[in-house]
Amino acid sequence: xxxxxxxxxxxxxxxxxxxxxxxxxxxxxxxxxxxxxxxxxxxxxxxxxxxxxxxxxxxxxxxxxxxxxxxxxxxxxxxxxxxxxxxxxxxxxxxxxxxxxxxxxxxxxxxxxxxxxxxxxxxxxxxxxxxxxxxxxxxxxxxxxxxxxxxxxxxxxxxxxxxxxxxxxxxxxxxxxxxxxxxxxxxxxxxxxxxxxxxxxxxxxxxxxxxxxxxxxxxxxx
Numbered sequence: 158x159x160x161x162x163x164x165x166x167x168x169x170x171x172x173x174x175x176x177x178x179x180x181x182x183x184x185x186x187x188x189x190x191x192x193x194x195x196x197x198x199x200x201x202x203x204x205x206x207x208x209x210x211x212x213x214x215x216x217x218x219x220x221x222x223x224x225x226x227x228x229x230x231x232x233x234x235x236x237x238x239x240x241x242x243x244x245x246x247x248x249x250x251x252x253x254x255x256x257x258x259x260x261x262x263x264x265x266x267x268x269x270x271x272x273x274x275x276x277x278x279x280x281x282x283x284x285x286x287x288x289x290x291x292x293x294x295x296x297x298x299x300x301x302x303x304x305x306x307x308x309x310x311x312x313x314x315x316x317x318x319x320x321x322x323x324x325x326x327x328x329x330x331x332x333x334x335x336x337x338x339x340x341x342x343x344x345x346x347x348x349x350x351x352x353x354x355x356x357x358x359x360x361x362x363x364x365x366x367x368x369x370x371x372x373x374x375x376x377x378x379x
Contacts (some may be wrong), residue, residue, distance in 0.1 A: 165226070166217045177243035187242045192249020195230035199355060202227050211315050211338040223264040233309050260288040263348040263357070264298070264319040266327075266338075267346075268365045272346045276327040281312075283350040290358055292351070311338045323353050323363075 171193070177186055194216070201212035213223035237244040265272055266279030273279035279300050286294035298317060301310060311331075314322065315338040322335060323343045332342045344361035346353040357363075 164217065164346070165197070165249075165251050167193050167253060169194060169197065171201060171246045174246045175243060176237070178241045181241070181243075184241060188245045189233050189242050190236050190248065191230060191233050191244055191246045193234065193247065193251035194249040195226055196246055197251065198227040199230050199234070203231075206337060207339050208337045210312060214315055215339060217304045221359075240288040261320045262284065262286050262318045263323060263354050264314050264317075264324070265323050265346070265353055266268065266300075267350045270351075271324070271349055272325045274325045274347075276324050276331055282314065284314075284319060285354045287354070287358065291356060292358075295351070311335045314338070314340060314360070321357075323357055340374070 164186055175188075181237065182363060185234065196217060198212065201207045201215055201360055205212075207215070209227075210220050212227075213220045216226075218226070236242065263285045265275045265283045265285070267273055267283045268280040281300050282298040284296045284298055285292045286296075296317075298313065311334045314335070319340055321341050321343065323346045325344070327342060327344055332344075335342055343357060343363055346357075348356075353363075
């Protein structure tokens with residue numbers, strides 16, 4: 158017997174469930190079914206621009222499985238467009254993930270308990286688990302020798318479940334790589350790492366556009 162599909166996490170409701178060519182009556186028009194998991198894969202890979210590794214983690218599947226899902230989804234959409242068929246969205250081995258909506262992890266590049274002024278040279282990352290707008294847990298992730306955008310730290314943070322990073326100075330190259338792993342960056346924070354997260358949760362606005370100086374090769378613009 159074939160191995161059953163495991164549930165694939167999705168975080169959206171489709172804006173519409175049926176797309177069809179203009180000028181064609183819906184009745185009798187051949188339909189192609191696009192599963193909710195396939196729509197989610199398209200959203201993560203093509204709309205959000207995530208790396209496949211990061212997108213697979215978001216959906217709770219292996220990278221190879223994600224690759225197969227997004228490839229099948231793209232083929233279905235292309236077939237519908239080229240051959241003038243209707244595209245109906247729904248079904249598939251998908252489960253709605255609501256835990257994502259009420260909890261998240263926030264990372265802060267840290268040195269001696271404070272926000273490190275330069276992301277590419279931080280001593281470690283403080284990772285805070287947030288539920289219902291308050292900190293409920295704290296852990297520490299040691300940084301590699303250089304924790305800039307070429308070090309693989311973005312993948313490590315994503316695998317730890319981090320969705321936001323609050324930093325002091327950080328270059329555009331690192332911001333792009335972190336974004337490709339589904340991690341949103343907030344720049345311009347100072348003071349204690351925990352205080353920066355608490356300020357963010359309270360609605361504090363940090364200075365945006367704070368970039369590393371160009372001589373920091375691991376986190377400067379690329």
